[in-house]
Amino acid sequence: MRIVAKGLTYTYNPKSPFPSQALKGVDLTIEEGEFFGIIGHTGSGKSTFVQHLNALIKVTGGELRIGGIGDAGYDLADKKCNFLELRSKVGMVFQYPEYQLFAETVEKDVAFGLKNFRRDIKDEKEIAAHVKEALETVGLNYAAVKDCSPFELSGGQKRRVAIAGVIVTKPEILILDEPAAGLDPLGKQELMELLHSIHGGWCKTIVIVSHDMDEIAENCTRAAVFSEGKVVMEGKPAEIFRRGEELLSLGLDVPTTARCAMLLKERGIRIDTDFTCDDFAEKVLALYAEGKAGKEGGDAQ
Numbered sequence: 001m002r003i004v005a006k007g008l009t010y011t012y013n014p015k016s017p018f019p020s021q022a023l024k025g026v027d028l029t030i031e032e033g034e035f036f037g038i039i040g041h042t043g044s045g046k047s048t049f050v051q052h053l054n055a056l057i058k059v060t061g062g063e064l065r066i067g068g069i070g071d072a073g074y075d076l077a078d079k080k081c082n083f084l085e086l087r088s089k090v091g092m093v094f095q096y097p098e099y100q101l102f103a104e105t106v107e108k109d110v111a112f113g114l115k116n117f118r119r120d121i122k123d124e125k126e127i128a129a130h131v132k133e134a135l136e137t138v139g140l141n142y143a144a145v146k147d148c149s150p151f152e153l154s155g156g157q158k159r160r161v162a163i164a165g166v167i168v169t170k171p172e173i174l175i176l177d178e179p180a181a182g183l184d185p186l187g188k189q190e191l192m193e194l195l196h197s198i199h200g201g202w203c204k205t206i207v208i209v210s211h212d213m214d215e216i217a218e219n220c221t222r223a224a225v226f227s228e229g230k231v232v233m234e235g236k237p238a239e240i241f242r243r244g245e246e247l248l249s250l251g252l253d254v255p256t257t258a259r260c261a262m263l264l265k266e267r268g269i270r271i272d273t274d275f276t277c278d279d280f281a282e283k284v285l286a287l288y289a290e291g292k293a294g295k296e297g298g299d300a301q
Ligand SMILES: Nc1ncnc2c1ncn2[C@@H]1O[C@H](COP(=O)(O)OP(=O)(O)O)[C@@H](O)[C@H]1O
Pocket: 012, 013, 020, 021, 022, 040, 041, 042, 043, 044, 045, 046, 047, 048, 049
């Protein structure tokens, strides 16, 4: 299912003396099959936008469609939209989702997500099978953790349980708001591997919100940059990070590879990279092999 937002606007506390316009006309299309990144500094509207995608926030201005028109899709601006069904197909992992674990056991917590959105599944054995599959997908041993209290687990394990509670419905679109925030480097890497392992199977499209530009450069098919409630850049990570100066002027970071490319450019060495580490190293090695490193380049004086 393709996601299409047109002129999407949203204001918090519209009738209060202090309204806060979080979205000021977002136009964005995310195709089925993408691993899409959403970037932008704090307060740019990223969370407000993604919460619209599974109707946690209802559309109050503009258009938002997921999938085709009619049976095959959802018009989220339509009050008659089947929001329950939509939420089983568009899963949402909040920022720091582990804070929302609440049940006595891991098994009950994950089963809650299923019972909530897939009311057609009632058989306890069937529920247990789904829970087991979800926990194993996130790399946890079902037998070892199912009867634990979620609160006994480590931070990384808690986050996995929270993610299991969302993917237990096998959503076709999975949205994650800052999924790697607060994890150590190994935890981040494992999380990205997990997302890639489900992407392309039952989970067709992944949308991540991230502050980490390296994460976007390494993992995403395309990305959009939010600023002040609007999309100000959109494209493949390579296209976005080629505009590094603009990103820096928006107060955003650039991937480490882009920083290196900028430093080299100042020395007259151009690296035409897609900003993944592998590609960057390849391009540097190619220049080195040609004996060009340090000798030629567009800006050399
Ligand atoms: N619950 C809320 N009540 C009032 N204003 C809010 C609320 N949530 C977000 N905002 C405001 O909306 C704007 C966008 O916030 P948000 O979507 O959370 O941005 P981001 O996720 O990019 O940091 C900010 O100005 C923020 O202060």
